[in-house]
Amino acid sequence: MTLKLKKILLISVFFLIFILVLIPYEVGYASFSAQTTPVPETMDVIPEPTVIPEINSYQNSANISFREIGLPQIIDLHYPSSADIYVDFPDRWLIAGGGYSYIDLHYDLIDPNVEAGLTDPSLHQFPRVEVYINDTFVNTFVPLNGKEHTIRIDIPSSVLLSPQTNNPNNEFDIRFEYEANWDDFCEYQGVFTIYDSSSFILNFVNTEPIRFSLNEYSKILLHNSFIQETVLFVIPDEFNDTDLNAVVNISEDITNKSFSNINWSVIKASQVTTDLLSKSSIILVGSPSRNSFLATIYEQSIFPTTLSPTSEIQYQEQTLKENEGLLQLVPSPYNPQFYLMTVTGNSDLGIERAYSSLINPTPAMVSNFHIEKEDVSPLHQTAENNLAEILFSDLSIREKTFYGIGEHQSFIPFFVPRNWEIGPDSALVINYAHSVNLSPTNSSISVALNNKMLGSIPIEKNAVGDQQFIIPIKKENLKFGAMNVFVLNSIVTAPIECAEYRPNAHWLAIRDSSFLYLPHNIITDMEDLGPLSHPLYYLAYQPNLLISLPENPSIETVTNLTKLVALIGKLSPLDMQFQVTTSPDLPQESLTTNELIIGQPSTNPQVRSYNDQLPQKFSDQDDKLVESIGNIPYRIPNDISIGLIEVLPNVDESNYGVTIVSGTSPEGLQWALNAITVPDNQYVMNGDLFYIYEDKVLGFQSQMPIRDTLDMIITNMSETPTPLEEIQVEEVDEMISTVIDQYTPTESDTWNENLKTIRNYSLTGIILIGISLAIFTITKTTRGGRRR
Numbered sequence: 001m002t003l004k005l006k007k008i009l010l011i012s013v014f015f016l017i018f019i020l021v022l023i024p025y026e027v028g029y030a031s032f033s034a035q036t037t038p039v040p041e042t043m044d045v046i047p048e049p050t051v052i053p054e055i056n057s058y059q060n061s062a063n064i065s066f067r068e069i070g071l072p073q074i075i076d077l078h079y080p081s082s083a084d085i086y087v088d089f090p091d092r093w094l095i096a097g098g099g100y101s102y103i104d105l106h107y108d109l110i111d112p113n114v115e116a117g118l119t120d121p122s123l124h125q126f127p128r129v130e131v132y133i134n135d136t137f138v139n140t141f142v143p144l145n146g147k148e149h150t151i152r153i154d155i156p157s158s159v160l161l162s163p164q165t166n167n168p169n170n171e172f173d174i175r176f177e178y179e180a181n182w183d184d185f186c187e188y189q190g191v192f193t194i195y196d197s198s199s200f201i202l203n204f205v206n207t208e209p210i211r212f213s214l215n216e217y218s219k220i221l222l223h224n225s226f227i228q229e230t231v232l233f234v235i236p237d238e239f240n241d242t243d244l245n246a247v248v249n250i251s252e253d254i255t256n257k258s259f260s261n262i263n264w265s266v267i268k269a270s271q272v273t274t275d276l277l278s279k280s281s282i283i284l285v286g287s288p289s290r291n292s293f294l295a296t297i298y299e300q301s302i303f304p305t306t307l308s309p310t311s312e313i314q315y316q317e318q319t320l321k322e323n324e325g326l327l328q329l330v331p332s333p334y335n336p337q338f339y340l341m342t343v344t345g346n347s348d349l350g351i352e353r354a355y356s357s358l359i360n361p362t363p364a365m366v367s368n369f370h371i372e373k374e375d376v377s378p379l380h381q382t383a384e385n386n387l388a389e390i391l392f393s394d395l396s397i398r399e400k401t402f403y404g405i406g407e408h409q410s411f412i413p414f415f416v417p418r419n420w421e422i423g424p425d426s427a428l429v430i431n432y433a434h435s436v437n438l439s440p441t442n443s444s445i446s447v448a449l450n451n452k453m454l455g456s457i458p459i460e461k462n463a464v465g466d467q468q469f470i471i472p473i474k475k476e477n478l479k480f481g482a483m484n485v486f487v488l489n490s491i492v493t494a495p496i497e498c499a500e501y502r503p504n505a506h507w508l509a510i511r512d513s514s515f516l517y518l519p520h521n522i523i524t525d526m527e528d529l530g531p532l533s534h535p536l537y538y539l540a541y542q543p544n545l546l547i548s549l550p551e552n553p554s555i556e557t558v559t560n561l562t563k564l565v566a567l568i569g570k571l572s573p574l575d576m577q578f579q580v581t582t583s584p585d586l587p588q589e590s591l592t593t594n595e596l597i598i599g600q601p602s603t604n605p606q607v608r609s610y611n612d613q614l615p616q617k618f619s620d621q622d623d624k625l626v627e628s629i630g631n632i633p634y635r636i637p638n639d640i641s642i643g644l645i646e647v648l649p650n651v652d653e654s655n656y657g658v659t660i661v662s663g664t665s666p667e668g669l670q671w672a673l674n675a676i677t678v679p680d681n682q683y684v685m686n687g688d689l690f691y692i693y694e695d696k697v698l699g700f701q702s703q704m705p706i707r708d709t710l711d712m713i714i715t716n717m718s719e720t721p722t723p724l725e726e727i728q729v730e731e732v733d734e735m736i737s738t739v740i741d742q743y744t745p746t747e748s749d750t751w752n753e754n755l756k757t758i759r760n761y762s763l764t765g766i767i768l769i770g771i772s773l774a775i776f777t778i779t780k781t782t783r784g785g786r787r788r
Contacts, residue, residue, distance in 0.1 A: 055229040067196035082404035082503035090223035093204040097157030111190035127180035186498040215361035221281040230280035236290040242348040246355040252569035253359040269293035277334040325354025325372040394573040399512040404503030418481030423519035426473040431511040526654035540572035550603035560673035615702030643672030643692030
């Protein structure tokens with residue numbers, strides 16, 4: 001064999017090896033198929049937040065840790081810098097100063113030079129920490145080097161005087177400034193760390209509201225703080241749709257008027273206990289003839305009205321007429337810390353007028369007693385197509401002032417409905433102010449939308465007072481039918497000498513009067529609309545919502561509905577109205593509004609009426625699931641409960657949608673209701689189909705189902721290693737063609753087979769070439785040939 005032939009054989013070997021290296025044994029399906037693999041939105045069990053006692057647990061004193069107010073485990077201050085802590089205590093706590101209330105601060109100071117033994121701490125200078133509360137200087141101290149130190153910082157009376165006039169909401173900004181007046185060149189390297197085991201030690205007395213009137217009823221019923229408190233509704237044992245409408249509309253109204261951390265609870269009159277009544281404010285709904293507890297309360301003579309032996313409400317020697325509504329607000333006879341309100345009348349129309357006047361108050365409602373004789377129209381309801389300006393305050397974003405050199409981030413989440421056609425003048429309008437000490441060269445507010453930078457707001461050297469800057473928004477940067485997020489990154493810099501640096505002289509404020517300007521038209525063509533991809537957000541951007549319940553809903557379902565409506569109200573920038581019905585037939589309004597349907601197919605006919613359109617269908621005979629999604633069959637054990645949340649467009653009106661909360665059993669339905677009412681779950685519920693098992697939620701967009709997805713979901717639901725059973729095609733005649741189509745080789749399958757064939761031929765070629773080289777070498781050696 002010639003040298004030339006040997007070179008050819010060697011080159012061929014290397015070429016074939018190169019092919020083998022580049023070609024894997026199998027190419028992934030998603031790489032070559034037009035259908036992308038949906039990744040299920042998996043929500044593991046969310047870590048439980050720190051449990052803080054309800055407000056009724058505090059009796060004139062409180063020990064509240066930084067952890068309980070939601071602060072991170074550690075706050076590191078790198079010299080020179082500052083840190084701000086915000087907390088709102090109950091607005092009726094009159095907190096005592098003069099040493100009776102203080103901050104118990106737990107901290108470390110780690111100086112690397114001291115730790116390395118390069119500096120004697122007894123001879124070393126350390127920076128100081130200055131403490132301000134609501135911009136009032138309250139303390140300064142030089143921290144001790146090392147770990148696990150504690151210092152008491154008294155809250156002086158000067159920041160607590162007249163809270164109901166100067167600080168009516170009992171809001172406190174605590175600022176720690178880490179600085180020194182001896183380090184001209186900012187050379188110090190020690191880190192001051194604040195731990196979340198630090199706490200507020202408070203002594204207080206409860207005060208009464210300054211104004212005791214129905215037009216401020218939410219402020220009277222609640223204490224308005226981060227500390228959770230319960231609002232207890234007591235409804236008739238045989239409650240009706242009017243009672244339910246009163247409960248949900250009042251809960252949404254209270255949510256919109258308060259920053260309180262509210263736990264909603266609904267019980268029947270027969271479930272009342274003295275213990276329950278003593279722990280919260282109470283709202284009684286229904287007429288005395290139907291609500292037995294309201295009739296009992298009248299025996300205590302605490303109301304401006306009285307009850308006749310025939311259960312007629314009387315006032316000022318008059319009898320409440322049949323269709324008149326009555327509101328009364330009085331201190332609770334079970335706990336003077338709380339209040340009791342009645343929403344009543346002698347008829348359903350009277351009760352409807354009562355709650356309607358409560359959520360649409362007039363200036364004349366200045367007392368704790370009001371009779372409504374006429375129908376009440378909404379005062380401030382905003383139509384969806386008029387929702388062009390959305391204030392930061394409408395998005396529950398408070399005004400914030402950043403102190404000190406450094407970077408500070410603000411997140412502005414907002415939803416854009418899928419049927420909005422955004423106009424060309426859309427913009428983010430930022431109202432802001434800053435100190436004159438900032439560097440205009442390096443200080444700015446950079447603005448990003450959905451991880452795309454839009455621009456920077458300039459800091460002008462000699463600007464004084466409020467300023468405004470407009471940043472255009474292009475529709476291609478928005479996500480329609482989904483949550484969008486603005487990130488404002490405020491960069492505060494200035495030429496400083498550390499010895500003269502004061503954080504409170506370098507500040508930047510973003511006003512809550514800033515707003516989104518999103519002029520839009522409503523898209524009506526179904527083909528131009530994207531899919532519904534979240535069960536809640538779209539509901540919050542239409543002013544009306546129709547809610548369908550089973551004919552006899554459980555009190556647990558009513559409580560969860562109240563929580564859900566309050567959550568929708570909090571998400572909405574609109575003044576919403578809710579209509580609840582337990583009738584098997586929906587009113588005509590269902591054609592022109594969004595719908596929320598709750599129940600199993602066997603208990604709510606509306607679930608069954610939408611069954612053919614559901615992503616996950618139910619059996620025609622019972623509450624079991626049709627074990628197929630799209631073209632993919634599956635099988636689950638019969639004894640497993642599953643909760644379901646499904647979203648679909650209204651086939652009659654494309655601009656509206658339907659969210660169905662259901663389950664294969666009462667247990668599964670309660671799991672689904674529990675899941676959809678947890679506020680943090682809204683951030684992971686992306687899709688139109690969600691399976692719930694206990695506290696686990698898995699979901700995806702049903703238009704793209706694959707078997708691996710279902711395997712994972714059902715496995716997670718039932719907590720068994722192999723809950724899915726293979727279904728043989730011959731067992732399901734009606735699925736034969738679809739199952740065959742599902743497993744027919746696609747372009748990617750054919751490509752994989754071709755690649756495997758190429759690889760096999762390549763291996764065969766290498767082996768043959770190797771054998772040829774071996775024979776050639778043996779032959780040459782046997783003949784005495786020389787080896788080069």
